Amino acid sequence: MGTYIAIRLLQFPLILGVIYVATFLLAWVAPGDPFQQTDRTLPPEVLAQLRERFHAESAWEFLTYYPWQLIQGDFGPSLIHQGWSVNQILGASLPVSITIGLFALIVAMVVGVTLGALAGVRRGGPVDWASLSVSLIGISLPGFVTAALLFAAFCVHLRWFPIGHWGSLRDVVLPGLALSLMPMAYIARLTRVSMIDTLGSDYIRTGRAKGLARNTVIWKHALRNALLPVLSYIGPAAAATLTGSFVVEKVFNLPGLGQHFVGSVLNRDQTLILGTVMVYSLFLLSLNLLVDIGYALVDPRIDVTAKGAGA
Amino acid sequence: MARLLLIPAAMLVLLIGALVWSGGGTQSRADLTFINRGEIGTLDPNRMAWMQDIRVGYCIFEGLYTLDPATLNAVPGASEPAEISADKTVYTFRIRPNARWSNGDPVTTADFVFAWKRMLQEPGDYTSLLYYIKGAREYMKAFAEWGKARSEATAKADPSAAIPAEPGFAGVGIEPLDSRTLRVTLNHPVGFFLDIIAFPCCFPLHEKSMQPFIDKDVRKATGKIVYDKRFTLPPNLLTNGAYELTSWDFKRRIRLTASQYWWNKDAVKTKSIDVVSADDYLWALTIYDTGGVDWLTDMSGELAADLLKKGRKDVHVYPGFGTYFYTFNCKEKLADGRKNPFADVRVRQAFSMAVNKQVIVDNVTRLGEPITTQYIPPYAFEKYPSPKGLGYNVERAKQLMAEAGYPGGKGFPDITLLFNSEGQHGPIAQIVRRQWQEALGVDLRLESIEINTFRQRLHNKEYAVARASWYGDYNDPSTFTDKYKSESDNNDSAWINPEYDALCAKADRERDDGERLKLFAQAEKLLLEEAPILPMYHYMNVYLYRPEQVHGMMHHSRNHQVMWPIEVKR
Numbered sequence: 001m002g003t004y005i006a007i008r009l010l011q012f013p014l015i016l017g018v019i020y021v022a023t024f025l026l027a028w029v030a031p032g033d034p035f036q037q038t039d040r041t042l043p044p045e046v047l048a049q050l051r052e053r054f055h056a057e058s059a060w061e062f063l064t065y066y067p068w069q070l071i072q073g074d075f076g077p078s079l080i081h082q083g084w085s086v087n088q089i090l091g092a093s094l095p096v097s098i099t100i101g102l103f104a105l106i107v108a109m110v111v112g113v114t115l116g117a118l119a120g121v122r123r124g125g126p127v128d129w130a131s132l133s134v135s136l137i138g139i140s141l142p143g144f145v146t147a148a149l150l151f152a153a154f155c156v157h158l159r160w161f162p163i164g165h166w167g168s169l170r171d172v173v174l175p176g177l178a179l180s181l182m183p184m185a186y187i188a189r190l191t192r193v194s195m196i197d198t199l200g201s202d203y204i205r206t207g208r209a210k211g212l213a214r215n216t217v218i219w220k221h222a223l224r225n226a227l228l229p230v231l232s233y234i235g236p237a238a239a240a241t242l243t244g245s246f247v248v249e250k251v252f253n254l255p256g257l258g259q260h261f262v263g264s265v266l267n268r269d270q271t272l273i274l275g276t277v278m279v280y281s282l283f284l285l286s287l288n289l290l291v292d293i294g295y296a297l298v299d300p301r302i303d304v305t306a307k308g309a310g311a
Numbered sequence: 312m313a314r315l316l317l318i319p320a321a322m323l324v325l326l327i328g329a330l331v332w333s334g335g336g337t338q339s340r341a342d343l344t345f346i347n348r349g350e351i352g353t354l355d356p357n358r359m360a361w362m363q364d365i366r367v368g369y370c371i372f373e374g375l376y377t378l379d380p381a382t383l384n385a386v387p388g389a390s391e392p393a394e395i396s397a398d399k400t401v402y403t404f405r406i407r408p409n410a411r412w413s414n415g416d417p418v419t420t421a422d423f424v425f426a427w428k429r430m431l432q433e434p435g436d437y438t439s440l441l442y443y444i445k446g447a448r449e450y451m452k453a454f455a456e457w458g459k460a461r462s463e464a465t466a467k468a469d470p471s472a473a474i475p476a477e478p479g480f481a482g483v484g485i486e487p488l489d490s491r492t493l494r495v496t497l498n499h500p501v502g503f504f505l506d507i508i509a510f511p512c513c514f515p516l517h518e519k520s521m522q523p524f525i526d527k528d529v530r531k532a533t534g535k536i537v538y539d540k541r542f543t544l545p546p547n548l549l550t551n552g553a554y555e556l557t558s559w560d561f562k563r564r565i566r567l568t569a570s571q572y573w574w575n576k577d578a579v580k581t582k583s584i585d586v587v588s589a590d591d592y593l594w595a596l597t598i599y600d601t602g603g604v605d606w607l608t609d610m611s612g613e614l615a616a617d618l619l620k621k622g623r624k625d626v627h628v629y630p631g632f633g634t635y636f637y638t639f640n641c642k643e644k645l646a647d648g649r650k651n652p653f654a655d656v657r658v659r660q661a662f663s664m665a666v667n668k669q670v671i672v673d674n675v676t677r678l679g680e681p682i683t684t685q686y687i688p689p690y691a692f693e694k695y696p697s698p699k700g701l702g703y704n705v706e707r708a709k710q711l712m713a714e715a716g717y718p719g720g721k722g723f724p725d726i727t728l729l730f731n732s733e734g735q736h737g738p739i740a741q742i743v744r745r746q747w748q749e750a751l752g753v754d755l756r757l758e759s760i761e762i763n764t765f766r767q768r769l770h771n772k773e774y775a776v777a778r779a780s781w782y783g784d785y786n787d788p789s790t791f792t793d794k795y796k797s798e799s800d801n802n803d804s805a806w807i808n809p810e811y812d813a814l815c816a817k818a819d820r821e822r823d824d825g826e827r828l829k830l831f832a833q834a835e836k837l838l839l840e841e842a843p844i845l846p847m848y849h850y851m852n853v854y855l856y857r858p859e860q861v862h863g864m865m866h867h868s869r870n871h872q873v874m875w876p877i878e879v880k881r
Contacts, residue, residue: 106323260562
């Protein structure tokens with residue numbers, strides 16, 4: 001297992017390097033100029049000086065300068081927000097996104113697994129229908145609708161939650177809930193299907209035949225295996241929620257990573273684009289690795305080190 | 312099972328940790344809280360260009376002259392009233408003895424010389440405003456050349472290669488006579504020079520506090536002194552205006568606090584200001600409506616029109632310092648090599664005469680914008696003899712099209728009307744397209760693209776006809792007329808007219824203010840007759856604030872607001 005983790009970790013720089021170059025090339029060929037942000041055309045001498053300053057006189061210069069900075073942990077300066085480094089921007093926005101994302105993940109996992117497991121156990125009953133309804137709503141409703149509805153109901157009309165404030169758990173609840181609905185729905189559906197499959201398997205029947213209590217069979221033996229497919233979904237879901245949702249952040253005006261990512265693309269802020277993409281990629285790779293390790297911990301039969309695993 | 316429960320428990324602990332890490336929290340509400348248009352781009356006076364940057368810039372910095380809160384005319388700021396020579400080319404400024412930086416240091420002539428010299432060494436968006444000063448442009452060019460030559464010399468393998476000498480500053484008309492007296496010599500009289508002096512490009516900087524931010528790599532490679540922009544963040548930035556920069560949470564809020572050292576601090580009614588960042592107009596309106604902020608500085612026209620319709624008394628709409636127009640590409644050939652019909656002045660005139668602008672302001676913009684045939688808003692400059700342009704005249708437009716070889720639109724090439732997808736440009740383009748179709752028999756295709764790509768296309772002249780706009784910066788018609796000079800980087804139309812250039816140049820040198828305005832009016836008349844642009848309407852500024860709570864607001868077309876006289880009574 002240790003060797004497997006080491007190999008996977010060693011692959012990270014290579015994968016990140018490919019992502020970096022591909023992202024840079026896409027950002028570079030996109031029309032628009034990061035230094036030309038107003039309707040006034042900058043004088044050529046100003047533009048030349050800015051390009052020289054930011055090592056952006058050519059794609060080659062950019063690509064040979066910034067990766068070296070990155071190796072030293074420095075994403076470089078934002079091309080648009082003068083005075084702010086990409087590290088500072090990420091440092092300010094990542095905690096916001098992570099906070100909302102963690103809240104969303106906790107809600108999604110706890111509610112999703114509970115709903116799905118109950119629906120699987122009481123198949124065809126009212127709980128199953130309730131679970132199905134919640135899942136359908138969660139999967140069907142786009143994030144911006146959920147977020148806007150929550151914002152309008154609880155912030156504007158009822159005024160239960162503050163607007164334009166950040167720093168307490170109350171500020172996390174609504175954006176977190178808006179972000180949790182879709183993963184919660186998926187987790188509930190996955191858990192339900194997986195639970196039904198598991199409850200029909202031989203070892204569960206054997207357990208019951210041996211006289212094990214129903215609750216012990218369901219919650220101790222069945223749920224553990226039923227969660228395997230859920231685990232595989234949690235990796236990418238965590239990466240998506242933890243690295244910010246543009247829509248939710250926009251509705252609640254939260255300065256998270258999602259907003260910066262979209263903003264950086266719109267502004268052609270190449271260093272910030274690369275910074276956000278690299279963070280997102282690192283999250284995705286790390287969480288996928290954690291999921292694979294989690295797989296092995298939950299089910300000892302799974303050998304992630306086997307050929308083809310973990311891809 | 313217990314182990315499974317550990318996962319959400321651990322996540323809960325992480326959540327609390329992340330929340331603490333993300334900061335924010337409790338800061339008491341400022342006396343005045345307003346939402347700026349967007350996040351600040353920079354607080355370096357050298358690069359301030361966005362309205363939101365300039366708005367905060369005027370709070371924290373003060374030039375030798377500054378803006379009068381009521382009229383926005385240039386009035387003495389850090390300096391006492393200037394002495395102006397009889398020939399109006401030499402200005403002598405005497406800095407107030409009680410002018411101080413936010414750390415208590417006295418403001419000196421060295422601070423202005425340093426900032427202006429830096430503006431020439433490291434040019435910014437508005438460096439050209441300093442070209443009126445004797446020798447400034449020449450120095451800027453010489454310094455740029457020297458930087459290049461020095462870079463080449465240091466890059467050579469030969470260590471004995473001669474390093475050229477840095478150009479001197481002695482030839483530039485910026486002379487500190489002593490620590491409080493600064494003499495500025497101009498190339499020729501400039502009637503609005505004090506307005507330039509009040510503009511952010513002429514704010515001073517505190518050199519000593521910027522020393523730790525010199526970029527050593529650039530220094531080593533080129534010999535130039537370039538500053539890392541972190542000097543503009545708190546607590547690094549020292550300021551000399553009514554307010555100092557206390558805190559800046561990126562994309563959240565900026566806190567400004569009244570400076571205890573400002574020479575006029577007793578006049579400050581608002582002791583603290585929160586500048587809240589919001590990109591979304593709807594969110595901004597919501598937080599305003601729920602009492603979270605006192606003032607919205609900008610609103611989308613659509614939203615403002617809806618609020619006006621509801622009869623809200625807190626929506627304040629007043630004429631702006633800008634014009635919405637369409638621009639024609641005047642080059643002989645289009646970007647794809649085809650013949651450009653708009654190279655013919657008659658076609659441009661015909662298209663200009665075939666637009667009923669009232670339909671646009673009544674149905675799309677709906678803020679009571681004055682429709683116009685002029686480029687420069689007629690109310691923008693006192694005593695400016697505003698010329699009339701081409702009015703709505705479909706019959707004449709048809710004649711002109713026939714004269715140009717396109718009777719009833721026959722034979723007119725396949726042309727695209729370009730606009731950016733943001734805002735109300737789409738609905739306007741649809742109306743204009745339909746009017747051109749009905750009046751001239753010409754059917755244009757509409758092309759909507761994202762703003763950055765749009766700007767690039769305009770700048771590269773990769774269009775035939777496009778939406779455009781222009782806001783003036785300072786209190787002189789040249790802030791508008793300069794755009795259409797032949798050599799101007801902002802001349803997106805590629806319209807070149809030596810007569811227009813000559814009139815602008817003559818106006819630049821004219822000492823008599825009345826004559827000067829007449830010359831600018833002649834230049835504008837020529838522009839309107841030649842029709843590289845199709846003026847539609849003059850912009851309206853929109854503020855949102857409760858007049859019973861917020862006192863001391865000024866509605867000026869230039870949309871600047873001096874903050875210290877504002878008083879909020881909640």
